[in-house]
Each structure stands twice: as structure tokens, then as C-alpha cells.
Amino acid sequence: MKYKPYSLYNFRKIPQIENLTEEQKFNIEVVGTVLPFKTNNYVIDELIDWDNFEEDPLFILNFPQKEMIDNDSFNKIAALLKNKASKQIVQQEVNKIRLKLNPNPAGQESNVPVFEGKKLNGIQHKYKEIMLFFPTQGQTCHAYCTFCFRWPQFALSEFKFAMKEADSMVSYLKANPKITDVLFTGGDPAVMKTRFFKEYINALLDADIPHLKNIRIGTKSLTFWPYRYTTDDDADELLELFEKVKRKGINIALMVHINHPRELKTKVVKRAVKRLISVGVQVRSQSPLLRKINDNADIWAKNWKEQVKMGIIPYYMFIARDTGAQDYFAVTLYRSWQIFRNAYNQISGICRTVRGPSMSCDPGKVQVVGVSEIKGEKVFVLNFLQGRDSSWVGKPFFAKFDPEAVWFDDLEPAFGDSKFFFEDAYFEMHA
Ligand SMILES: *Cc1c(COP(=O)(O)O)cnc(C)c1O
Ligand code: SF4
16 A cells, blocks of 8 residues: 555545535644644545544544634634634644643653753653653654644644754763663654664664663554555565664564554554564554543453454553643543453453553653542552652552542642652752
């Protein structure tokens, strides 16, 4: 299959779009002006169920929905578009709305290291053993998820993290012997041509860094454009590169986003996974829990079972981040835990490599372990899976139970405490 992208400018040419009313198409235009919108022929032809598109999780995952922005914002942009306002005027209004959508969640800016007097704006280093690398050529995606927490990478240049040169990455890595993992991320690094991958990965291999143990690539491409690993021009070359990493004694892991089990049904995705595994790539899966997409325990159980059958290792279940269309997708922490638990109950031990539900917030990755009652007080039991300070990890702590809470910021310490155990250290770090 040949890749064919669609965006705001040509989506009316998608044959199946005939199924939509004029109003539905206009709604896509309005919301797509604010939130980045892009899809492709594979998602359209193979993943979306057009007979039931209004409720279809894969349609909602790719096409902007009216309720994804608040009414006020919607009406403003709708009026401007109807009145054929100038691009500049529309852009001004769009920027105002975007800035209200928390474009830079979890204090990402503070993860950018300063090295030899220079800010490395294409690296994030939050947890001591892992460094994120944002290659410039990998800052877009084959299709955009409507829940995207990286949307400013596509929409707001001043919030973008990106780096062109491999040298700075290698120097930073050499100077930080505690880093064992490099995670290529984006956007989606797998939109990069193999020749760019080669440049970055060969630089890592040639540098012979003894503490580098794992190279990870975070990607949605496996299920939004699986041909990246099968028939694309440079697919074979990419697999050879992965094999080379493996031969060098470094583990290579593809961290794939799989939101819904239907994404695993096509022949080409199965073939892609087989090919990846055959060259020694570890495939691990993660996904956020999203209302209207996968807020159901059976969907998760089915997803994990199918993944394990294919050789994919379930890794994380996330809670939708507090950015962009979060209000649309949010599932309460309480329900998230119930869904996790009811799904976890249905699977065997080899699927239980998954951890969650987890919130990636500023202090770290906080897992909602469950709800309990201690000395007559109903509480959330929480646990850091990752922490800005690694000594916080694996130490259960408690928050007042709140059935409406959807994010860490909504929580308060339990038992009348004025702060969580890590707060003093956390504020000191930010001082
Ligand atoms: C999630 C995350 C990582 C990866 O953490 P692991 O638990 O090792 O998978 C690294 N850096 C940041 C900023 C993250 O949010
Ligand atoms: S793959 Fe990731 S970065 Fe790309 S649109 Fe989806 S959530 Fe955003």
C-alpha cells in the first residue's frame, strides 16, 4: 500500500467521508483548526468501521469530534470560518484556545538538560536511567491521535522539543553514566526515513558507550502504518539496522501504542510484528485509557491477550494526560482502577507484565494501586512507578478518596496530612 495522508485541507476527498452530514464535516473543520488533524489511507480503509462511524473507537481516535473543545471555543472558531475570516484572525483565536489547553503538561520544560552551558532542546532527562531523544525528523506522525499529549510538537513551534545533531546526544550520554536507556520519541520517530535512524543509531553504536543497554523507540506506526516494517522502500534497511543494534549487544525495544484490539487484526500488522521479532526486536505495548475508545475491561483483556499471542509484551496502561482534549477522554481514577483490575483479573500471569493505571505527572509516574479503607477513612493507595527522585519509587502513599478525581492535581493527602511525603523534596528541586 502506498502512503496517502489526509488533513484538514483534503479530508473531504476521502471517499468514505460521504457518510458524514455537512454539519459533521464542518465540525471536523472547526475542531481540526484547533487540534492537529491528520489521518491516512490505511487507517481509513482497514481500521475504521464506517457503518458505525459515529460510535467507532477508531474513527474517534483519528477524527476531531465537536465535544473535544469547549462550546465557547467551538462557536468562536465556527463563526470565524463561516464568515470567511482571514487566516491571520483565525490563527490568533486558535492560539488563544491552544494556550488554554495546557500545552506543556507535567513540567516537560524542566526535563530539558543544560550541558556545557548549552540547553539541549531535543533531550529530556527526568528519570536518572533514561534519556528521551526527540529527533528533528521524527516530530510528526503517520496519523494523529485525537487524545495526543504531544500535540504542541505539531501545532506550537515555541513548545516544540527537537534536536538535529547526534553529537550532542552522544556527548550528553557519555557524561551521564547512570543512563542505561535512550528512548527515541516524538511525534513518532518512525516517520523518519531509515537514513536518519542510521545516522542517530550508528552514532550511538560507534561511540561504544558501555552503560548504554537499551535503545527504545516509542511509536504508533505499528498500527497506524505497519508498512513501515514490511513493504516501505526502506523497511528492510530499518530491520537490518535493528538487527545490528542487537548484534552489538544492546537491547532494542519498540514501545508501541495500541489503543484498541481492532488495531491488531490486519494481516499486515501481524506480519510487521513477526518481522520485528525475527530480527530480535522486543515489542512492548502501552496505551492510555480513554473514554469512548477503550474504557471497558473486556477491551483491555482482549487487547493484552491478543498482544501476548503475537509476542508483544504489555507494558503500561496510562491515564489520559491533562492536556488537549482531556475533558473529552477523561475517565475517573476510581473507574480507571476498576477497569484495570477487571481486565487484569481476566488474563494469565504472562500478560500481567502490564503496570498501571499510571499518571505521568510532574513528580513522576504515579500508579493508582487501588481504593482501600484505613482506620475508617476511604483512601486511594498510590505508588510511584517512576520518580524525579528514584528513592520515591515503590513506596505506597495515600490520598483522600475522591470519586470525581481524574488527575493527580485533584488529589489531597489522606489522614489530614498537609502534604504528600515527597512534596518538600519536590519543591526544593523546582526552587
Ligand atoms: C514514561 C517516561 C519515561 C520512561 O519511563 P519507563 O518507566 O522507564 O518506561 C522516561 N521519561 C519520561 C519523561 C517519561 O514520562
Ligand atoms: S502517536 Fe503519539 S505523538 Fe503521534 S499523534 Fe498519537 S499520541 Fe500524538
